[in-house]
Amino acid sequence: MSTESKIRVQKLRSELAKQGLSGFIVPHADEYQNEYLPACAERLAWLTGFTGSAGTAVVLVDQAVVFVDGRYVLQVRNQIDLEIFDPQHISEISIKEWLHSVLKRGDKLGYDPWLHTPKDLKSLREGCARIKAELVPCQPNPIDIIWSDRPESPRARVIPHSIRYAGQSSEEKRRDLAKGLKEDRIDVAVLTAPDSIAWLFNIRGGDVSHTPLPLSFACLRSDESAMLFLDSQKVSAELRDHLGPGVHVVPGEEFRHTLEHLGRDRCRVLCDPQRTASFIFDQLEKYGAEIVEGKDPCILPKARKNSVEVEGSREAHIRDGAAVCDFLAWLAAEAPLGKLTEVAVQDYLDACREQQALWKDQSFPTISAAGSNGAIVHYRATEASNRALAPGCLYLVDSGGQYLDGTTDITRTVAIGTPTQEQRDCYTRVLKGHIALATAVFPKGTTGTQLDTLARQPLWEVGLDYDHGTGHGVGSYLGVHEGPQRIAKAPSTVALEKGMIVSNEPGYYKAGEFGIRLENLVLAVSTPSFGQSDREWLAFETLTVVPFDRTLINCSLLTSKEIDWVNTYHDRVRVTLSPLVQSRTKTWLDDATKGLL
Template structure:
């Protein structure tokens, strides 16, 4: 039997934006009227029929090579059209999975065969996917013991001997390798397909963004382009690599000290980069570069060559003909780019820029800490304002988020939001990645919990902070949940660990107080954060999942500390701070490893009326009081300088020491 299989997750043409994903779920939401509103799922029957017709069309789907066909016993092959990857924020033109399935969450994989349509996503999105997809789709709940992986499902679903065709630009090389190995074991094979079938269906697909690219000054970056290139070239020498090819957009922006806006919330731009010992090439639409950007990368020491976006393959071919040695390509680059280099010349490992970017230099550290103080001032103004508005019931999730943005816009060096504000009331607060819409917009009152997860992009840093508040009287159970989440925050913030400890080793610190009473949360505990770059930044993180690229936690990294708890249909609790890794003073130093701890850089009050103090230890009370004293000192000073006495008074009230 003939199958054609289409698998698509949201992704952009080869380039990665973000490795880490924001944790979230989707629930039925309460609109302004107070009635439960369930969004109607997207009708996909006509599109799936058209897609399946394209699957059988040999004009778009190539036949396998005769040798491969004979090896499979002459069976009619199957094909796989993939649009896949790990990007959380992408341009509208690349939202292929949402187009074909209706599911708009930030992570998921859709597979379409001649008979079946299935979507894989994790616990953050079970409810959302169930609401947004129609009956044509089967939800595959990742993380549950009985849910098979995509490859295992394919091996079970397809007839033995199927050939699976894949768009090679939209599947990472290491994922391609893993799929190929597992599917080969099931009697199948993967071959590249030149056209993405989803794109053929998408007649009103938005155009590719091409926004301005501007330089970021040395007073913010701390290192010049020349210094960054020299460091990369030293790493290349150690690996005997004559060239490195860079496809991750945040790495390119970081390396060349440039920023753009092709991806919403992320100051990046569509591009490739390649570095040899003699040349640094930047492949993009040159018209996007401002005159200042061209000047910044055209100094005699920098020597960056601007080339058309489409010329990467030609450049790589020319360099391969001229040089011996290895070509360094990140294992997350697309299969299409990786296969341009012969296997014996390919060095497939994490880019050195990823670690350089993650370990902030002194200038970046100073900027990150200062922008968090200014951001905290905006949040104090917001929560003070909201405390007065909540009893009136005039503000909704959307109108409140708009007001928060206005407060941020008044801060120095503000550029924009770092992600769409999660402004959520009551049941919506249980949706970790909730985004209010006109249909689900709920009023903020004194009757239900309010959870706000938000962040800003500043020229000197990126922020991400979550606070959960109640402007009325919370239940005892809610207080217990809130306090246990806070205990997790403090446990992570105060832990001491050896240098280069993997992030997943710390995850249990955040969960223990919840586990003690049989509670938990379904998302990770911490993600890296960029310096005026992506709000979620790898390669490190703190999660129950192991992270294969985690280089180990090191001094100068910034991560989030964000445990939570969520009661479906009732409420959600999350407290999120950004923490900086610093040296720890310890009595001993086992084998001279050096020990590290965290310094909290987010300075926004934690609502003490939600705490059950009987659940806190003496050390935890001391930590909270010390933290609030720092909020008073640093944020209070800024509020007074800015003339916001009302917000200052709110800050003083909210940071009164607890006994």
């Protein structure tokens, strides 16, 4: 990749020179602002070699930088050519600050308006304006000009998602949202997030690996009618019947013309400045629309799972737990023989899931990490990096499944052989943080930011921490990472609500040695009020049913309440899964869920 990166960067700089540009910004993004991208949109990976799900490169005439967050500080150094690109931690220096330090008066920095939101550009413009440089929109994208073998755009068929799993009809959803638009005197909402579109129309697709997204745009009007912009190859008679007469299916290339018409008709148009491409804002403004900046109207209703989705998620987690336990039982028997590798183990786990009812795909590429690879938060095992599961190492496996009735995500860390005292102490502190969050009771209106310290406190007590969020939202047979709810240090104004699913995943990573992460998915549920309080109180119901590694738990660090929580959880796991797992797994499960003393 080193030689290829050098050639590609040279070609990009040559193209920029032709266009009179001093540099170009390359985000990990597509026109839908997805986290996971189709191959044709993987411009950042193509140029730099970095394959993480978040990052931005800036290529100037004489230097180039790749910005990443804390999840990828180790991975980026392993993947990029350090002679070409300088890796930067986004928490230590922002892109805006870096631009201010390196750009010169009169410089012209290019960007693709399809790949940035207005919120993104506001910060970038500020960085340029301070030294009187200029931010210049580029169409077409300069990388697309030099990427000669760029893959074609995906055209997977869009299929109906049964109300049996969705729990509410598309007509009802459109009616509820249209009522809100009418109350706010908004004529139309422009929807650009494929997960919102999938939820609203009860459809799913196959344009992105591991997430059933139909890449598309949509417009929802205040009269409940809608336009769905799809490549004609994605549309079937079955889909048209499912959508009904209230949804006008329009070829994707007509979207730009529709934006023009909305402007010429002087419509009041709702757009989310955090989720919508700047190009769309530019077009609407150009033709005279009145833009109302506001949240995607689907985002909160989608996050609040209805009763059918909640029950589906519970059932999906039970089947998923059986698959993971079959895997862990096999691992416990085979690992001592010393013949297992990360890739082989990953393949076995994926095969266990595929046997479960309603399984459709992995919810993301399985993270299978032994020893020091576990310290790379979003590590991906390859034939080049493939480590053996050697005695004395910790093995971290982060994985999940896409089922028709729910999406799962679980991380377990297990000891291969006898763990060290340090490994056990660190594991137990991560477990303590996990329990603190799992047992939290909090008033309605509480945000994930307010809860985040609960999971970190046991690590902070001994000067340890982790450089990623504690929890992300999860969809219903949709994105394994779903907003707007999250649990993290980063400030959030979004309160956790009944029906929201979020991960509980504290961790600890010792670079060069091991990584520990313990992740369950939890559901926000109502709980009885306290004392004289008349406020609504919430708690978490743990959905994931897989035991923790008892050999890594140092009971002397746990309180009696924490021990009781582990024992109660393990009892539930054993009772729930014993009828569903293989016979050898049942024996392993009985041992794995024995009570802590």
